[in-house]
Amino acid sequence: MAANNGSADTFETFQRSLQQVEGATMVTENDSLAHVMMQMIEENRRRYKMPANLIIQITTLQNQSRSKETALLTKNIGTYDVKMRRKATIACATLNQWALDFEGNRDRILESILEAKELGAKFRTGPELEICGHSCEDHFYESDTFLHSWEVLLDLLISPICTDMLIDVGMPVMHKNVAYNCRVVFLNQNIILIRPKLCVCDEGNNRESRWFSEWKKRRQTEDYYLPGIVSAVSGQTIVPIGDAVISTKDTCIGFEICEELWNPQSSHIAMCANGVEIICNGSGSYTELRKTPIIDNLIRSTTFKCGGCYVFSNLRGCDGQRIYFNGASSISLNGDIINRTKQFSIQEVEVIASTIDLDDICTYRNKLRLLSNFAAASPNYPRISIEFYVTTAYETGLAVSVPITVKYLTPEEEIEQGPACWLWDYLRRSEHGGFFLPLSGGADSSATALIVYSMCNMVIVAIQKGDTKVLSDVRKIVGDDEYVPLQTTELCNRLFVTCYLSTENSSEETKNRAFALATQIGSYHMAVSIDNAVSTVLEIFRKVTGVCPKFISRGGCSRQNLSLQNIQARLRMVFSYLFAELILWVRCRPGRLLVVGSLNVDEALSGYMTKYDCSSADINPIGGISKTDLKSFLKHFKNKFNIEIIGDILNAQPTAELDPLVDGKIQQTDEEDMGMSYSELSVFGKLRKENSCGPYSMYCKLIQTWANQCSPKEVAEKVKHFFRCYAINRHNMVVLTPSYHTARYNPDDNRFDHRPFLYRSNWCWQFKAIDKQVELQSGQ
Ligand SMILES: Nc1ncnc2c1ncn2[C@@H]1O[C@H](COP(=O)(O)OP(=O)(O)OC[C@H]2O[C@@H]([n+]3cccc(C(=O)O)c3)[C@H](O)[C@@H]2O)[C@@H](O)[C@H]1O
Ligand SMILES: Nc1ncnc2c1ncn2[C@@H]1O[C@H](COP(=O)(O)OP(=O)(O)OP(=O)(O)O)[C@@H](O)[C@H]1O
Ligand SMILES: NC(=O)CC[C@H](N)C(=O)O
Numbered sequence: 034m035a036a037n038n039g040s041a042d043t044f045e046t047f048q049r050s051l052q053q054v055e056g057a058t059m060v061t062e063n064d065s066l067a068h069v070m071m072q073m074i075e076e077n078r079r080r081y082k083m084p085a086n087l088i089i090q091i092t093t094l095q096n097q098s099r100s101k102e103t104a105l106l107t108k109n110i111g112t113y114d115v116k117m118r119r120k121a122t123i124a125c126a127t128l129n130q131w132a133l134d135f136e137g138n139r140d141r142i143l144e145s146i147l148e149a150k151e152l153g154a155k156f157r158t159g160p161e162l163e164i165c166g167h168s169c170e171d172h173f174y175e176s177d178t179f180l181h182s183w184e185v186l187l188d189l190l191i192s193p194i195c196t197d198m199l200i201d202v203g204m205p206v207m208h209k210n211v212a213y214n215c216r217v218v219f220l221n222q223n224i225i226l227i228r229p230k231l232c233v234c235d236e237g238n239n240r241e242s243r244w245f246s247e248w249k250k251r252r253q254t255e256d257y258y259l260p261g262i263v264s265a266v267s268g269q270t271i272v273p274i275g276d277a278v279i280s281t282k283d284t285c286i287g288f289e290i291c292e293e294l295w296n297p298q299s300s301h302i303a304m305c306a307n308g309v310e311i312i313c314n315g316s317g318s319y320t321e322l323r324k325t326p327i328i329d330n331l332i333r334s335t336t337f338k339c340g341g342c343y344v345f346s347n348l349r350g351c352d353g354q355r356i357y358f359n360g361a362s363s364i365s366l367n368g369d370i371i372n373r374t375k376q377f378s379i380q381e382v383e384v385i386a387s388t389i390d391l392d393d394i395c396t397y398r399n400k401l402r403l404l405s406n407f408a409a410a411s412p413n414y415p416r417i418s419i420e421f422y423v424t425t426a427y428e429t430g431l432a433v434s435v436p437i438t439v440k441y442l443t444p445e446e447e448i449e450q451g452p453a454c455w456l457w458d459y460l461r462r463s464e465h466g467g468f469f470l471p472l473s474g475g476a477d478s479s480a481t482a483l484i485v486y487s488m489c490n491m492v493i494v495a496i497q498k499g500d501t502k503v504l505s506d507v508r509k510i511v512g513d514d515e516y517v518p519l520q521t522t523e524l525c526n527r528l529f530v531t532c533y534l535s536t537e538n539s540s541e542e543t544k545n546r547a548f549a550l551a552t553q554i555g556s557y558h559m560a561v562s563i564d565n566a567v568s569t570v571l572e573i574f575r576k577v578t579g580v581c582p583k584f585i586s587r588g589g590c591s592r593q594n595l596s597l598q599n600i601q602a603r604l605r606m607v608f609s610y611l612f613a614e615l616i617l618w619v620r621c622r623p624g625r626l627l628v629v630g631s632l633n634v635d636e637a638l639s640g641y642m643t644k645y646d647c648s649s650a651d652i653n654p655i656g657g658i659s660k661t662d663l664k665s666f667l668k669h670f671k672n673k674f675n676i677e678i679i680g681d682i683l684n685a686q687p688t689a690e691l692d693p694l695v696d697g698k699i700q701q702t703d704e705e706d707m708g709m710s711y712s713e714l715s716v717f718g719k720l721r722k723e724n725s726c727g728p729y730s731m732y733c734k735l736i737q738t739w740a741n742q743c744s745p746k747e748v749a750e751k752v753k754h755f756f757r758c759y760a761i762n763r764h765n766m767v768v769l770t771p772s773y774h775t776a777r778y779n780p781d782d783n784r785f786d787h788r789p790f791l792y793r794s795n796w797c798w799q800f801k802a803i804d805k806q807v808e809l810q811s812g813q
Pocket of ligand 1: 595598599640641642643644645646691703761764
């Protein structure tokens with residue numbers, strides 16, 4: 034029987050809710066308190082068309098104890114606010130997608146949706162272009178890429194995993210023959226909105242405007258005609274495409290796509306001023322040293338200035354390019370970061386969810402008088418309204434997420450982890466059996482070896498944490514279905530072959546250092562003499578020409594000297610490829626190894642390298658890192674992993690060891706050969722690329738920076754020498770081994786640093802400008 038004005042089912046639900054409230058006592062149908070409560074429930078239900086269970090649940094909040102009956106009754110009006118609080122759980126996915134891997138991408142998206150549900154979220158957002166992958170590049174010209182993206186979306190629409198959740202995915206969409214980079218928002222098989230990117234990114238490694246146009250019609254939508262395969266399922270023919278926001282029954286959600294956050298006129302400002310409470314940013318932001326705190330600060334300042342919740346969902350992984358997406362997705366509320374995924378991880382799918390009290394946004398914004406006044410005058414946003422609640426009915430027990438303190442990785446830690454993750458993705462995706470590295474015992478190849486070791490360490494940690502995907506990948510790589518790696522050094526031995534390739538000019542010191550490092554990290558190490566090969570090549574030359582080149586120290590000229598150096602260096606490359614191809618065959622394992630190169634930024638810039646020697650490999654994890662940053666990394670690694678030999682490696686003078694030794698001692702040093710120090714090279718490299726300095730402006734900057742150590746004339750000579758070497762050797766950049774993009778000083782000609790490779794190397798006009806300045810300075 035119903036109690037008074039309440040229906041029987043309302044009363045029962047009320048009873049059940051009370052049972053869940055700690056300290057609450059049971060009530061009978063004729064109980065006076067119950068009577069009042071039932072009246073309230075019914076009234077609220079009528080007035081606000083709210084589901085009964087939601088009202089009951091919130092109402093019982095006030096009913097902690099029957100002994101407080103009077104207090105409760107007098108607080109009836111007050112209960113009103115409590116009932117209206119809106120707590121929403123929002124999920125943000127970080128996914129390791131791969132360009133054109135539609136199947137894998139779909140599965141990872143589904144997994145993330147499942148995880149989001151398990152975390153109690155009613156809304157899930159994901160990274161930019163997650164369906165097709167970010168680095169499809171000129172595949173965005175192909176209609177197949179659009180077709181297959183719709184096919185994946187269809188799979189998502191019909192998947193039972195996706196029901197009763199508002200979902201937002203990233204994919205390319207062609208509208209009126211124009212390609213847009215979009216978010217597609219759907220709910221229960223219906224597409225709610227297609228939101229195209231408003232400003233595309235052409236900075237750094239990004240070339241988005243090559244494939245996508247910006248949606249220029251601000252605050253406008255048009256009809257998008259759905260492909261037949263999607264219409265058949267959703268029953269919709271047209272859906273809105275454009276710059277709009279979504280109104281649910283309880284909040285308003287808006288979208289930005291990656292670069293829009295960086296836009297000085299970000300649309301989140303107008304959206305926030307229009308009452309949009311949750312803004313999702315699906316991102317494809319690649320990593321660079323020291324970049325992550327910059328992104329977090331942008332996000333934090335967004336919600337600090339405008340209030341609201343900003344959900345930044347980034348990609349992770351090497352999706353087929355030199356860049357690495359590092360994850361570090363975050364959820365920010367009213368100026369604080371409240372949740373965040375890891376920066377660098379080999380976990381393919383990582384979902385975070387936060388519960389936020391949306392009323393905290395109203396309160397925060399209401400206090401921002403500047404925003405409120407701006408908002409009062411701001412024009413309206415087109416709203417797509419849906420019959421859906423993002424807030425949850427059973428919210429009383431939901432704890433809201435609180436601000437967290439983010440601990441940022443140091444640049445050294447970024448070098449330890451970023452390239453290691455990139456190598457891991459490259460290895461498993463290219464289906465190789467491991468890596469081969471010519472290990473000289475010098476700083477560069479040793480740093481490279483340590484990055485491979487770091488990769489093995491991350492794999493071990495992930496497996497110990499129960500990551501079955503990582504375990505199955507390792508098993509595939511080593512060709513053993515039963516294999517369970519237990520220790521980093523043991524895994525390193527399976528995945529990593531190092532080789533010291535000596536000539537008569539190699540010293541015992543470097544040989545011993547290479548051996549010691551290999552032993553300490555556990556790599557499968559070999560020491561091979563290539564002297565016979567060098568003499569055989571020279572003998573062929575002698576037979577053909579009748580002469581044989583000599584080192585300067587043995588009476589030859591510099592040309593002969595150089596050729597003798599280059600033979601050794603280039604033969605090392607030949608042997609590296611031979612061993613990489615066959616060493617797994619020798620070890621009775623299937624497959625072959627990837628050759629890893631270890632040329633650094635400064636050598637690339639100055640041209641202190643032999644074209645097609647060990648600088649030519651399959652991939653290079655340190656090709657975008659300067660010697661200065663590499664040395665700090667080595668120091669950090671020594672302390673963190675306790676690898677003693679790194680100390681000796683750091684103390685050694687960098688040397689190519691291509692000139693003859695005298696009494697077993699190294700005569701040649703890199704810095705003497707190059708005529709500049711590595712620290713000077715780091716300065717030149719940064720000014721050239723990051724500050725876009727030509728010779729003249731570099732000189733002008735350095736006469737100030739180096740005022741205490743060099744005269745203007747000396748500065749001029751150093752700058753001129755650098756630019757001469759750079760101009761003569763720029764051709765090397767064209768054939769640079771693909772390397773992990775690390776920093777903004779990267780000289781990679783193929784993607785990041787577009788320059789000619791045939792220069793007038795005397796820079797006569799530019800150098801005259803410098804000379805004039807030197808004269809002026811000297812006359813002062
Ligand atoms: N503008 C241009 N466009 C296209 N190609 C151009 C070119 N200018 C020269 N070339 C060609 O490029 C090639 C350059 O000669 P290449 O054989 O590379 O060698 P090269 O540049 O003559 O000398 C290599 C230098 O690197 C040093 N090195 C070598 C190996 C290892 C290390 C170490 O640090 O461990 C140092 C070595 O001591 C020497 O000083 C030649 O074939 C030349 O004709
Ligand atoms: N004896 C060697 N055995 C194996 N590889 C070598 C040997 N000498 C040179 N290499 C390869 O050639 C690359 C270029 O040599 P380079 O001297 O520039 O680097 P490094 O020896 O590692 O470091 P550093 O410049 O500090 O001496 C090395 O990184 C290494 O891969
Ligand atoms: N994909 C993008 O739009 C990149 C945006 C931004 N400039 C970044 O580097 O993170």
